[in-house]
Amino acid sequence: MTLIRRLLLPLILLLTSCWAAPASGQAFAEEFEAWNLRISSEPQKVLDELINHPLSTTDLTYQAQYHFLLSSVYLNLVYPGKALEAADQGLARLSAQEPGWLYHRLLLVKSQAMELSGQAAEARPMAAQALSWAENNQDAGLLIDALIGLGYVENTLRQYTSALNHFMRAYELAPQYDAVITQSAIAGSIALVYEYRKEYALAIPFFEEAVAHHRSTSNLLELSIALYGLGRANKHLGNDSTGISQLEESLHISRAIDDDQGVAYALKELAPVYQLTDKQDQARSMLNEAADLFTRSQNRYMLFDVHKSLAQLNLNMNDVRLAKDALLSARVHLDEQRMPIQAIALAELEAQLLAKEGLYRQAFEQLIKTVSRKQQLLAEQSTRELHELRTRHELQSKEQENLKLAEQNATQKLEILSQQQRNQTLSISVGAAVVILILLSILIYLTKKQQQALTQLANIDQLTGLPNRNHILKLAADCQQQLEAQQRLTLCMLDLDHFKSINDQLGHDVGDQVLSQVGAICKTHITSPHQAGRFGGEEFLLVFVDLPASEVEQILKALQQSVKQAGQTILPTNHQLTFSAGISHCHPGDDIKNCIISADLTMYQAKQAGRDRVCQAKPDPTN
Template structure:
């Protein structure tokens, strides 16, 4: 979760090739980099350390105008960022801003603010750069600057990913991926690896691999060795995470070799850290520790807080595996020095979990259990949305206020009794105040209960609904199917079940892109909800595979409804702006027979679906339990 390396540097690839032209005068607004900065930026993808040395030797003189100084420090920020030096990148971005007038040079101002935002993210302060990315995006859209718009989307996507808002990150990065072909020098290969990182952070490494492979292919063709090293790092790490250890080891070693070749010291450290992880899996603890210590010394130079934390956590895992408690405590303290619980909540939770393991190793099992128990609560809190967090804050605030009111009322009551028992007016006033406070408290409690129910409903929806199609997800759909089987068995009613497969869906993704494929799935989900009854069960059980359950429905009635769906599916391409898109579905249909299990029912549907696809697709096949080899076709 802590590897921000690809997200941090791959954005540089976007900024790297987009902005070129010459400037006329300091007061004249610009929208491109001025020579020689344009050429230096373009060279950075192949030899970043050489470019840095050249630029450091070309410091602007006092006689040169503010625009020249502003560009110089802004480009220095970009290069330091590409080499993963957050402190230097932030320093030069902020220095550049002192030379730039936002009213006369808005493009350069917003581009430099994006540099500052990326450096803040790399420094572990992503929230501080969010406003700048929003402002740059608004300016780019108003001025129809497609290049700055893509850059702003990427920066905001990076920040959202760092803040664990994966949905927003995916939304921004997917839009940038779609817009990339419209830019002057952009390619989707430039940005594919950045999008892959979001899937990797969500621990969906299998989904990340195709995007990493696309990035590797693009950078190999263009000989962008810095980005190629980073793409290979992401690809190797993803393969390692899904168990392809040797493939991952080879790609990570290639990444290290390329990083050494271009002088990317930070890239070497990233690769060393992941290679050490493989050695740890193989219980080669001495070799793992040596690589981690080497990586840590490199990260220390750049003050890369994320990777210093991650490396010390890995060293802590080695110490725990060797049952070396004292060494583990040293690494724990080093990791704690680099974590900001507010800015890095998941990293802080991982640190607490490792601390619990260390306590257990010491024999302090109760303390370890209590610490682990607290991390469960923290994880649940992180999953809550911002409104839920505000509710918790409000509830705590009002609990304190209620206690204060109760104490004040008690003090007033005691004082009133001491002054005059017969003072009826004062007593009535106090009762009135108490009644009013009680009404307020009841109202607040009602609001809190209502908000809690709302949030619980949202969490249940996230757990049960497929986010792309709006239908039940696989787990929920199969649970609902089992309930219908039990009801059909108990009450002896008819139950029909169908499995639907969108024909040649892979070809749609390959031809029109994954974003278009996702749009097809979304529209198909909406069509299902419009076609079937509310009492029917609709669920997505695979990439392009869906299950439909028809309670109290015969095979004939189910078939008629499915024919209507098939007919309407063919009309769907009208709503897409995709030339050449055709859609059809293949359907396997069967009927529940008393005593059948869910597995047998699904097997019959799969068998019928297989027959439908094998017979040319775009048809319904009804499973014949008496003679499976001669199942009925319904075109």
């Protein structure tokens, strides 16, 4: 997760690049507007000039504007601690929260500084407050900023669906051309969500859009960041040569514009490549340089990560002394409360070091503690449904243990009786055997019942009664395998429109009722051999097996009508329940995952085209 923090910078650049155009009746000082235009191209020079700029005036609003710009520059240079301090100084000069447009811009910048400092949970209410103010006061510029900022924080908190919704809304509000923030500039934000979800194939088109945009505008800082994200995504997909080339270009640009933090991130990402090619000394030199650069910004997440990487590299090189020094440095920058996963990784590395030193018993004990901490962390992150499942499983396990004990007791009694009364009648022995058979039958019955319950929980979404994501993907793959040469699957990705507003305005109970009703509608209209499943959130995947396009169209129209009627029953009159859908086709031999991705992207085209409609994916010319 910490490596992806480099990818958060496009969001920061967006948030700090359009503040100079406030709504009507709002105005920044003229010199601040001039500095703002140079932030993305000359952030260090702007910072030097700001620091040397005298604040002789007693005008608190002017001073607040100054600290806002100072915080924005620090964010661009990835100095979160200094950015947070400057934002607080600006807010202190606006204690009455007036003027509101300036106060909430400062609040939004503070939320970004807090997120970079590891306080995403605390930052979320601030970004949400800025968004609410922008909506109530019709401040279009701040509205886009706040949508991006809130999405940025939610993405870090792993609230991916909500983050993607906010980014997509900002994408729809932004113009395509002739503006500071365009749709292409926001594309990197959307790519970031897919990057966090490790859906790199979905991230790449948005990263490429951002790269093309920043090349055309000669925005070198944002270009280096977009190239960094694109290079990482290609590496994860196995496109090593392409990914490395993009990362090296990002490094070259960062050095050229004196973006020290960009250099550090690129070095940290490229070092493992050199390590794999037996250039371990060069890899260590790159990591040491990255550590020095991260020290300047006091980026504790990356300082921890780079020192941990140095420790692992030195261990691989059998340099125990340097490995121990690096581990100690990593420990200094570790916040165990906010970085539990990193704490476990560090403990595992410390166990490796103990083993290198021949302290095998201590290494073993360390690993035992690490396993325990891992289990505890996983337990804390489990959902209530998993807790209930575990409870049921434990109760059933106890029942099985009791049955096994009863079986053992019966067997022991039988053996005792056999030894003491070998001459007893055959009926006694038969009776004991019958008891054992009954117990075994009960045990087998309960075991099968438990397996059926576990299978149901593993494969069926409890809210809608439809197959869950993993099961619908398996069903789709099974359907494809059974296709004959001239047959095809029709895949439809369906997403409920404005579902977040239903949750926000009417409550999650109403949202759950909507999802449950849509699940029932899908089961009514889509029957075997066709399949329907809940893909995630308010998304549903429909699979039609060798069905003519006209019949697919009829079913989808019937679904649209049923969903709208259900919305009229469930929702108030000022809400309408509709969906947007994207269709793709999958033939024998096609990569079904790519076909599903195509349907998903086409569904987003339906969203952008106005919602409440079905769009067809463009045919693949190679087919």
